[in-house]
Amino acid sequence: MSTNMDVLLRNYIPIDIQGRVYSVRNTLQFFTIPIGYFSGGILVDKVFGPFMLLQPLGGFLATVFGTGKGSGAAFLFFILGIVGVLTCLIFRKNTNI
Secondary structure, three states, rough: HHHHHHHHHHHHHHHHHHHHHHHHHHHHHHHHHHHHHHHHHHHHHHHHHHHHHHOOOOOOOHHHHHHOOOOOOOOHHHHHHHHHHHHHHHHHOOOOO
């Protein structure tokens, strides 16, 4: 994915401003990492963890992810994977990308 982005940036951005564009891209890319960690922790602790504790022991979600510590994080990763796949499927039809 990084190689594809580099090819697009180098082909369409004039050489004299490529450094600035890469700087802005990296700033936006890397400042979101701590935000993602923080929001992921809140989601696991406040949303998905308590949700998994409410699941009945024989239920589908409890069977797949469990109900103990870490089950909320597992469910969050599952949801993120589904959202990622759906996003890729939606945008693959865009011929401009």
